[in-house]
Amino acid sequence: MTIEYKLPDLGEDIETGDIIGVFVSAGDSVIENQPLMEIETDKAAIEIPSPAAGIIKEIHVNEGDTIKVGQLLVTIEDGKGKAKEPKLKKASNESVEDEKIEKLAEKEVQEDMNADPEPKEKIKSEIEDQQLKAIPEKEEPLLDFKEDKKEEIASDETGSTNKEVPASPSVRRLARELGVDINLASGSGPGGRISEKDLRNFAPEKKPKPISEKQISEPATMKSAEPGGTVDTDKWGDIERTPMSKVRKLTAERLTEAWTAPHVTQFDKADITELEKLRKEFSQEVAKAGGKLTMTSIILKVIASALKVFPQFNASVDMENGEIIHKKYYNIGVAVDTDRGLLVPVIKNVNKKNITTLSVELSKLSEKARSKKISVDELQGGTFTISNLGGLGGTYFSPVLNAPQVAILGISRSAVEPVYIDGGFLPRLMLPLSLSYDHRLIDGADAVRFLRWVIEALEEPFKLPLEG
Secondary structure (H helix, E strand, O other), X not given: OEEEEEOOOOOOOOOEXXXXXXXXXXXXXXXXXXXXXXXXXXXXXXXXXXXXXXXXXXXXXXXXXXXXXXXXXXXXXXXXXXXXXXXXXXOOOOOOOHHHHHHHHHHHOOOXXXXXXXXXXXXXXXOOOXXXXXXXXXXXXXXXXXXXXXXXXXXXXXXXXXXXXXXXXXXXXHHHHHOOOHHHOOOOOHHHOEOHHHHHHHOOOOOOOOOOHHHHHOOOEXXXXXXXXXXXEOOOOEEEEOOOOHHHHHHHHHHHXXXXXXXXXXXXXXXXXXXXXXXXXXXXXHHHOOOOOOHHHHHHHHHHHHHHHOHHHOEEEEOOOOEEEEOOOOOEEEOXXXXXXXXXXXXXXXXXXXXXXXXXHHXXXXXXXXXXXXXXXXXXXXXXXXXXXXXXXXXXOOOOOXXXXXXXXXXXXXXXXXXXXXXXXXXXXXXXXXXXXXXXXXXXXXXXXXXXXXXXXXXXXOHHHXXX
């Protein structure tokens, strides 16, 4: 029996993926459900298993190819019995339950139908996120600023039809850029879903605002093609164009949305001289439990307590309805630097866990993020974020909000500095902290109070059980 195995359905509206690994060669023997290759969509990396046992006769795709659902992948000979439709095994960012989670989230993002990723020419849809950043969990009512919904309502008021058409948030944004009524366009996708191509065909004479006039007046000239990119020539010399990874595209999309909120950053320093001694003293005890006692894991607990004292920092803004959404749970994300880009695993219910448990969980999630084992559920649901760049250096930085959250704490490298105490200068270990916040909800005075509370808790650990 010969089996021509084609790329199966990857989920709602996911029609393409990039091959990031091929695990077999022609002539190899395989068993049923053995991974044949790994593909990456803009939501996850997914292992494609063999539909049956047999011998690989021919591989029809290569690493780096962009493939479509239904495209021939491999030919398998001598498969015993009828080939089964294999159950796709998640390799990184997505579990079997993710589609259910996404559907629940979609209901709470109004009727923003099918906010899942689209084919490659339509990529830029919401997560999930993600990474990265992930579609919020059911408890989080939006993505939360509801900018897309607000814009859609505005277009309805200008005379468009009230019929909700299926299109991703990125396509709706493009419609606004082109100045067209998306409800009047016809979609070529499943169920009439509108793609960027459909929208451009509908309004061919209108184009989005160019990034630079120079790019129009002095277009680059193609010289040659190389694997992974193309070499161009501009006015000053050679340049190379390389495609953005799916995680990088998603990061760019999310940060662009977050930047619409008015950011302010408050800077301060904490004297962690005594806390560092305690950290070193108890590090072995935490190591026995399987974790690493770091300043980040300690600050996780401090932040959870601070959010109880200052609930406006554990909230989001619903501008459409003029409401503040206060979260009654304390899920804190920690930014992790990976070879694919920045990911933010979320530790759930931080307020209910001790520092040892948090240290163990943080170590596991960080490793899963770097090894591409992290699931979408572990990347979503955050109410506050911590970004620690201390291991790389630097003094201060202005972290960008992780929308729909309204605050994020940046941690830089600690350093010994002379501090004037009781009539003299003493060497003290000082930790720079940077608190960025959404000024629509949080006033500057509240930000100072919040950060000072955190600093006092780090300098006087008894403050946690006393007030937190």
